[in-house]
Amino acid sequence: MFAKVAWHSLQNRRYTAILTIISVAISTFVLLGVEHIRHEAKESFSKTVSGVDLIVGARTSQLNLLLYSVFHIGNPTNNISWQSYRELADDPKVAWTIPISLGDSHQGYRVMGTTDDFFMRFRFGKNTALSFSEGEAFSQLFDVVLGAEVAKKLNYRVGDPILLAHGLGRISFSMHDDKPFSVKGILRPTGTPADQTLYISLQGMEAIHLDWRDGVKIPGKKVSDSDIEALDLTPKSITAFMIGLQSKMAIFSVQRHINQYPKEPLLAILPGITLTELWQMMNSMENTLRLISILVLFSSLLGLSTMLLSSIRERQREIAVMRAIGASPLFVFLIIQIEALMITLVGIIVAIVVLAIGILLIQSTLAENYGIFINHFSISNQTLGIVGIIILSTFILGLIPSLSAYRMSLHHGLVERS
Numbered sequence: 211m212f213a214k215v216a217w218h219s220l221q222n223r224r225y226t227a228i229l230t231i232i233s234v235a236i237s238t239f240v241l242l243g244v245e246h247i248r249h250e251a252k253e254s255f256s257k258t259v260s261g262v263d264l265i266v267g268a269r270t271s272q273l274n275l276l277l278y279s280v281f282h283i284g285n286p287t288n289n290i291s292w293q294s295y296r297e298l299a300d301d302p303k304v305a306w307t308i309p310i311s312l313g314d315s316h317q318g319y320r321v322m323g324t325t326d327d328f329f330m331r332f333r334f335g336k337n338t339a340l341s342f343s344e345g346e347a348f349s350q351l352f353d354v355v356l357g358a359e360v361a362k363k364l365n366y367r368v369g370d371p372i373l374l375a376h377g378l379g380r381i382s383f384s385m386h387d388d389k390p391f392s393v394k395g396i397l398r399p400t401g402t403p404a405d406q407t408l409y410i411s412l413q414g415m416e417a418i419h420l421d422w423r424d425g426v427k428i429p430g431k432k433v434s435d436s437d438i439e440a441l442d443l444t445p446k447s448i449t450a451f452m453i454g455l456q457s458k459m460a461i462f463s464v465q466r467h468i469n470q471y472p473k474e475p476l477l478a479i480l481p482g483i484t485l486t487e488l489w490q491m492m493n494s495m496e497n498t499l500r501l502i503s504i505l506v507l508f509s510s511l512l513g514l515s516t517m518l519l520s521s522i523r524e525r526q527r528e529i530a531v532m533r534a535i536g537a538s539p540l541f542v543f544l545i546i547q548i549e550a551l552m553i554t555l556v557g558i559i560v561a562i563v564v565l566a567i568g569i570l571l572i573q574s575t576l577a578e579n580y581g582i583f584i585n586h587f588s589i590s591n592q593t594l595g596i597v598g599i600i601i602l603s604t605f606i607l608g609l610i611p612s613l614s615a616y617r618m619s620l621h622h623g624l625v626e627r628s
Contacts, residue, residue, distance in 0.1 A: 223521060227553060230514050234557030237510035239565050241503040242587075242596060246569070248496055249592070250584040252489060255281070258402045259452075259481055261333035262308075263461050266290070266298065266468055267450035269475035273491075276484045279310055279450040282320045282403050286312070289447035294473055299451070301467075303460040306331050308452040311415050311445060314374050314386070319360050321374055321408045323415030323445075329355075331454060334402045344368045345395030351414050351438070353394035359405035361396045363574075368393050372408070374418060386418040401585075413443040453478075507600065511607050514553055518546055518611035543616040550608035551601065558597055562589070 259280050267275040268288035277283040299307040308331055311323030329340050329347045345368040348355055354372055366372070372391045376384035391410065399405055417438050455461060461480065468478035532542060566587040573584055 226517055230517050230553050231557045233510040233513055234554055235560040237507040238558050238561035241507050242561060243565055244499045244503045246587055247584060256485055257335040259334060260337050262452045262481055263455045264453040264465055264478045265450060265481055266476055266478045269477045272479045272484045273488055275477055275479055286449050289449055291447050291474060292445050295448055295451055303456055303464055304453055305456045306454045308332060309412060309448045310450045311412055312449045314376055316372060316374050316408050317364060319406050319408055321410060323410050323412045325412060334400050341398045342395045343398045348394045348411050351417055352391045354391040355395045355409040356393055357397055357405040357407045358399040360408055366393050389418045412445050416443040416445055511603055514550060515607040515610050518550055519614060522611055522614050539616045543612045546612040546615050547608050550604050554601060554604040
């Protein structure tokens with residue numbers, strides 16, 4: 211009965227109610243959207259790499275090393291000599307290593323030179339190994355393995371030819387067009403930057419740069435395939451490398467040894483600790499976004515309260531008639547509160563539906579352009595908690611118009627004013 215009366219009352223003021231619903235929906239959309247994207251971005255970053263004890267690169271900031279080696283964001287300050295890499299990799303405390311060589315791209319996607327150890331040793335999520343949806347790991351000099359997103363967006367299949375570009379731009383005029391690669395395998399989706407990367411061998415990376423110097427192609431010089439086969443393609447340097455140790459107890463001693471390495475300035479980081487530092491740095495930004503979202507929501511709910519309060523003056527006679535036919539002051543109080551809750555609930559439902567659809571539409575854009583992998587929106591305990599707080603806030607702010615109607619006297623509503 212209460213709901214029916216409140217519903218008919220809102221229908222009589224449908225345009226005002228619709229505008230208020232839109233306002234509540236927008237503010238709820240912003241609050242839920244910020245929380246969902248914040249949570250998913252943190253999850254996306256944290257599950258990108260697992261099982262790696264140390265990441266080593268040229269001396270720079272810890273965050274920069276983590277971002278360019280794992281997330282392929284930014285650029286290294288320098289390279290590591292192959293001799294230094296081999297010396298550190300041969301340490302008895304080291305179980306395995308994954309060398310990384312960056313610098314080239316294909317239609318905006320990064321190309322990474324590495325070894326077979328990457329496909330055997332690299333883990334993501336909860337220690338999940340990489341696997342192939344098609345083909346296998348590279349075995350020939352000009353084989354390339356594609357991440358799932360690269361293959362899907364560019365519509366590549368095993369056996370297709372690919373030309374790599376020098377540099378990291380989406381559009382490049384410096385192509386390695388004299389040394390085409392062939393797709394050897396396609397990885398299964400991982401929800402990490404691995405999906406947006408092309409993988410070639412370190413020897414392949416060296417081969418395509420034989421006739422290049424200081425980032426520029428040497429005019430008139432061309433190395434044929436037969437010449438390449440006779441050359442030593444051992445890399446002179448790499449960008450970074452990942453380390454898995456024989457024992458976790460040796461992490462800090464190995465890290466200290468690398469950070470004090472005398473032959474060149476190096477930096478070894480623990481991925482988990484560096485990720486924690488990253489989120490601590492972003493904590494102030496997260497809190498700012500939350501505060502803005504809360505203020506937007508509060509202003510919308512305050513607008514809802516103001517709308518209902520202003521309608522009380524217009525509804526004096528209506529309220530008086532309800533009192534005259536036997537409605538108690540509590541009945542009037544509950545009608546106003548139910549109207550406020552109805553508007554808020556409809557706004558929340560609209561916000562959740564629009565947010566779910568919106569995330570589905572922007573998932574690929576965020577992944578392609580920002581390396582942020584957002585899962586579809588689902589109603590979690592956190593979402594229910596936020597919705598509960600919104601409903602409680604609506605009830606509290608709704609007390610203002612509800613108590614105003616409650617105190618309205620029957621005589622005040624029936625007397626004609628001149």
